[in-house]
Amino acid sequence: MSRLAGKTALVTGGAQGQGAAEARAFAREGARVVIADVNSELGLAAAAEIGGDVQFMYLDVSLADSWKQTVATIDENYGRLDVLVNNAARYWTRPILEESDEALDAIIGVNLKGAFLGIRAVAPLMIASGGGSIINVSSTAGISGHAGHAAYGMTKWGIRGLTRVAAAELSPSRIRVNCLVPGAVTGPMLGVNIPDSDQRDPNRWTGLPLRRPGEPEEIAEGAVFLASNESSYITGTDLVLDGGATGTG
Ligand SMILES: NC(=O)c1ccc[n+]([C@@H]2O[C@H](COP(=O)([O-])OP(=O)(O)OC[C@H]3O[C@@H](n4cnc5c(N)ncnc54)[C@H](O)[C@@H]3O)[C@@H](O)[C@H]2O)c1
Numbered sequence: 144m145s146r147l148a149g150k151t152a153l154v155t156g157g158a159q160g161q162g163a164a165e166a167r168a169f170a171r172e173g174a175r176v177v178i179a180d181v182n183s184e185l186g187l188a189a190a191a192e193i194g195g196d197v198q199f200m201y202l203d204v205s206l207a208d209s210w211k212q213t214v215a216t217i218d219e220n221y222g223r224l225d226v227l228v229n230n231a232a233r234y235w236t237r238p239i240l241e242e243s244d245e246a247l248d249a250i251i252g253v254n255l256k257g258a259f260l261g262i263r264a265v266a267p268l269m270i271a272s273g274g275g276s277i278i279n280v281s282s283t284a285g286i287s288g289h290a291g292h293a294a295y296g297m298t299k300w301g302i303r304g305l306t307r308v309a310a311a312e313l314s315p316s317r318i319r320v321n322c323l324v325p326g327a328v329t330g331p332m333l334g335v336n337i338p339d340s341d342q343r344d345p346n347r348w349t350g351l352p353l354r355r356p357g358e359p360e361e362i363a364e365g366a367v368f369l370a371s372n373e374s375s376y377i378t379g380t381d382l383v384l385d386g387g388a389t390g391t392g
Pocket residue numbers: 155156157158159160161162179180181182202203204205229230231232233234253280281282283324325326327328329330331332333
């Protein structure tokens with residue numbers, strides 16, 4: 144399949160979970176893929192396992208200089224960038240009254256500021272490439288209020304606002320900006336609240352219309368769609384992949 148043939152894609156937080164699934168799906172569709180993450184060990188392993196034209200680069204999304212270096216290396220290696228997935232994130236649940244200043248700054252730095260820095264860093268190379276697609280990753284915690292999700296949720300609400308502003312600013316440069324909005328998805332992040340062995344237990348999901356969490360590969364198909372020319376008339380909006388969690392009831 145070649146829905147992304149000729150495109151170069153950068154997936155942050157691509158060492159595991161949804162980011163790794165997106166890197167795999169992009170490679171399957173013919174893209175050259177850069178997996179960028181702070182976890183070099185897992186990132187290198189993911190790139191090697193996927194094979195093909197997939198490369199790992201160290202990137203801390205919360206640091207402007209780290210972005211500068213990554214984009215310069217992509218320009219040097221590939222001479223273009225067509226797709227950015229701002230997927231890297233941190234997650235925990237904690238009541239507002241127990242959240243520390245340091246933890247708050249840390250989660251905003253990665254989840255929200257990290258996405259802003261990414262958009263700002265890649266836009267010039269994308270413009271020079273003739274345009275592109277930026278895919279930010281929010282969450283159902285960014286379209287509703289879940290107790291314990293103040294710090295994480297505010298970053299995910301913020302991502303949806305950033306998406307709309309960036310879409311408005313970058314449309315004239317032929318860059319589309321959209322948001323993936325996953326609900327609960329199996330993997331290490333869901334493991335913060337639900338042990339791996341229980342994540343697919345249908346008894347846990349009786350309140351969800353589809354009666355199960357999403358799989359990283361299902362979110363990745365949404366990313367392929369937003370990255371590809373099939374979504375050429377879509378910008379500044381959300382693609383919700385949540386098993387019916389927010390649209391029903
Ligand atoms: N898993 C879920 O249930 C779920 C639900 C809704 C939204 N999401 C969102 O989907 C995205 C992917 O989630 P996941 O479940 O694959 O998460 P994950 O925890 O499995 O992976 C996150 C990745 O981000 C990387 N990362 C963390 N800090 C970084 C930094 N400073 N710079 C670069 N990389 C960094 C980690 O090393 C890791 O590889 C996230 O944006 C998350 O908020 C996840």
